[in-house]
Amino acid sequence: MADRQGLAGALARIEQVKSRRRGRFYLRDERITLSHGSGGKATHNLIEGLFAQAFANPVLDPLDDAAVCPLDGVDARLAFTTDSYVVSPLFFPGGDIGELAVYGTVNDLAVAGATPRFLAAAFILEEGFPIADLRRIVHSMGQAAEAAGVVIATGDTKVVERGKADGLYINTTGVGVVRSDAAVSVAGARPGDRVLVSGRIAEHGIAVMLARDDLAIETDVASDTAPLNGLAAALLDRLGADVHCLKDPTRGGVATACNEIALQSGVAIALVESAVPVRPDVRGACELLGIDPLHIANEGKLLAVVAHQRAEEALEVMRAHPAGTHAALVGDVLEEPDGMVFVRTGIGGRRVLDMLVGDALPRIC
């Protein structure tokens, strides 16, 4: 009974916070640039300045990873999410576009507190694309779907002329059922909460960059592409409505994800730089690129914001799960400055951590 009230209260609070949200994004550009696809600031300007206005409706919440859709006469909430995948190259250490397209969408459902169920898969193929490569990618999708426990229920194929695509693009759209005990939202973080990350960050972005040969360094960094629904379910099983927010920090990295949470929840987030797990060779590659690992895409990491008193327990749950071996407590939620994210550095200083601006790593997913 207390649990039910806790859940209802949490859901009501999220609605209240969302309705207070202020528009901070404006679309002033005349042409699309690569940064509109970065997942960072320009993407938000495009979404809030155009799509959110044209499609305005109570279900659309462009900054949550999945929409939660009520169905008349049905006692369940659906989670619904879509992503197009344009990663280049199509095959990279640790994965390929097919696996990425399945796990990416599964993860967007998982962070909505949903059990992923059905995927739709749509292909835009470039004339001349080798069927052998398509076969490899499609088989990889089939295996990923099986690993994540989802069914690819429907699909579509279009072909465009040579030079009008780049091999192939895949769209996957997912439907899941929101767990009745879940009250997670990007607007759900509260002052006092603690922030966890499920493992070492920035590996997907660096692996893809290395596969492009843009960096003349040798490492064995592989993409972290993985399904997160098992890990998210383990957290919700144990902590229920004390999990306030889940997010997979993909394009724009942990920094952009934290900024979205801070903005939508009307809170500040303070990250402790030294607590964020990063492989040394990944850190080295980031330094070569001149990009903060916090701005680099992950495809198999979970960011969780949980009630202060349950944080150690959450860490324990994460570390006990194969997808969370390197989990760490990385920050705290503060009351103000509302909408801001900053990083506490080793020497006692702090710096503001903005969303990704521009796009140093286009077509990362």
Add this chain to the structure above:
Amino acid sequence: MADRQGLAGALARIEQVKSRRRGRFYLRDERITLSHGSGGKATHNLIEGLFAQAFANPVLDPLDDAAVCPLDGVDARLAFTTDSYVVSPLFFPGGDIGELAVYGTVNDLAVAGATPRFLAAAFILEEGFPIADLRRIVHSMGQAAEAAGVVIATGDTKVVERGKADGLYINTTGVGVVRSDAAVSVAGARPGDRVLVSGRIAEHGIAVMLARDDLAIETDVASDTAPLNGLAAALLDRLGADVHCLKDPTRGGVATACNEIALQSGVAIALVESAVPVRPDVRGACELLGIDPLHIANEGKLLAVVAHQRAEEALEVMRAHPAGTHAALVGDVLEEPDGMVFVRTGIGGRRVLDMLVGDALPRIC
């Protein structure tokens, strides 16, 4: 009670027919060609020869326009469908890619006997694309969603470099709730049934071709792009389980749609050429192109297969609806030759009507 038994019987029959279905498609190509995107024979080879095998599961039925997904513990069946839109040009007489992307997906839900509810919209944008054009397209989507009574619930934006797309591509994925009184399927046609089409065919394909300036003729042909959910609902309201199959004859036209029905239902379909409504100028343009209007795409026409004794009533319902003013009875379902479609011509002859082979009109939707 009798109705309920009729519905259950119809659903059971569809499952039985589906399970008998034989694979007639093989993928032997080494590279993707434009014909793999035609919606015709090569597309079926790709789907059955690759996707259907890699994704094999009981829900996936690659030749139905939408998958029907059961949800544990929920007393409703979801319809789920996806389509990517790559039409060229983006704006054409009678519509644009945005409107097309909304109505196309709404229609795939409608022909599954579902009430369309939620859409996801994903954009792949080419660097340099004018924001003014994007704004026009997005507003057109918003208006189309309102007209069709669906909510755009979630979305995604990716950007690719100049020369890696053709302005923009849109994917829309739709979720609807299958009407409890509907038992329609591409496998649902039975010998003795009659075939209706809701109006004049081939207008979308011809309008897009004319917009490309590929034909040096002047007409006022406009795309028929329109939502079909109202018309489909009117038919189901009146005829219930006596509507055996609904289909929107898009890529590959009425001919390909009829071939899918014949193959999946294990029946033959005989169309009467003179009964199929075609505008004279559309027929003229088809003759110039050397393509049968039955092979040309429609985006606002409904093909219905209904029980023999309800056919006149179905025609009456269609004609009374604004989307079906020019509806006509165009053919009959026969027992054999199983899987074959033919056309009865004016002079008492008959010719076999195959699926679209090759793709004379690429990127029509």
